[in-house]
Amino acid sequence: MGAxxxxxxxxxxxxxxxxxxxxxxSGARRSDTxxxxxxxxxxxxPGLDTGPMEIIGRINRCAALLQQAEDAPLRRAxxxxxxxxxxxxxxxxxxxxxxxxxxxxxxSSGAAVxxxxxxxxxxxxxxxxxxxxxxxxxxxxxxxxxxxxxxGILPAQLAYETAxxxxxDGPEQGELSALLGELLAQLEGRxxxxxx
Numbered sequence: 001m002g003a004x005x006x007x008x009x010x011x012x013x014x015x016x017x018x019x020x021x022x023x024x025x026s027g028a029r030r031s032d033t034x035x036x037x038x039x040x041x042x043x044x045x046p047g048l049d050t051g052p053m054e055i056i057g058r059i060n061r062c063a064a065l066l067q068q069a070e071d072a073p074l075r076r077a078x079x080x081x082x083x084x085x086x087x088x089x090x091x092x093x094x095x096x097x098x099x100x101x102x103x104x105x106x107x108s109s110g111a112a113v114x115x116x117x118x119x120x121x122x123x124x125x126x127x128x129x130x131x132x133x134x135x136x137x138x139x140x141x142x143x144x145x146x147x148x149x150x151x152g153i154l155p156a157q158l159a160y161e162t163a164x165x166x167x168x169d170g171p172e173q174g175e176l177s178a179l180l181g182e183l184l185a186q187l188e189g190r191x192x193x194x195x196x
Contacts, residue, residue, distance in 0.1 A: 034058050069164070073156040077149065082108065083116050084153070087125060087142065091150045096129070096139040125149060 034057040038050045067081070074084050089105040090097060097105065103113045117140065120126040125146035131137035142150070165173055 087150050090142045096141045
């Protein structure tokens with residue numbers, strides 16, 4: 001039938017499952033949009049190994065759907081996810097950061113960080129301090145209002161994310177987290193070296 005997912009056996013007697021079809025607890029099978037895409041590609045190019053597409057396609061699709069959900073608690077607070085990431089970086093590191101450091105912490109471009117910081121500063125959530133030795137350098141920290149906002153939103157945001165992931169049980173979430181962590185570490189090392 002073509003390349004299956006890593007770990008799928010060729011099977012016999014129909015034991016192997018189509019990519020994207022998982023046996024649920026009740027025995028029901030469910031599909032996703034990527035499995036349909038893979039089937040279409042296999043019909044056009046039956047000899048291609050679609051394994052990478054089945055992983056990366058699903059990661060990209062999950063990311064797009066999560067972004068479309070817009071993080072309800074953040075939206076209610078008038079924040080975008082990238083803005084919250086900046087505030088969160090300042091809160092969790094516990095010290096002042098420069099715009100460049102914030103860009104690295106949040107995987108954002110310098111221009112995007114500058115724009116978001118301007119908005120957050122105007123809202124009174126972030127304040128900047130000039131460097132005494134170099135006027136071109138700014139040091140940023142949360143205001144009391146910014147710290148209170150992050151601390152107030154975080155529990156609700158985590159509860160929201162827990163609900164989003166509720167279709168997976170604890171062990172499944174742990175396994176997925178470990179696999180994604182391994183992939184991320186490899187990509188950060190490999191792609192980071194390519195960018196350097």
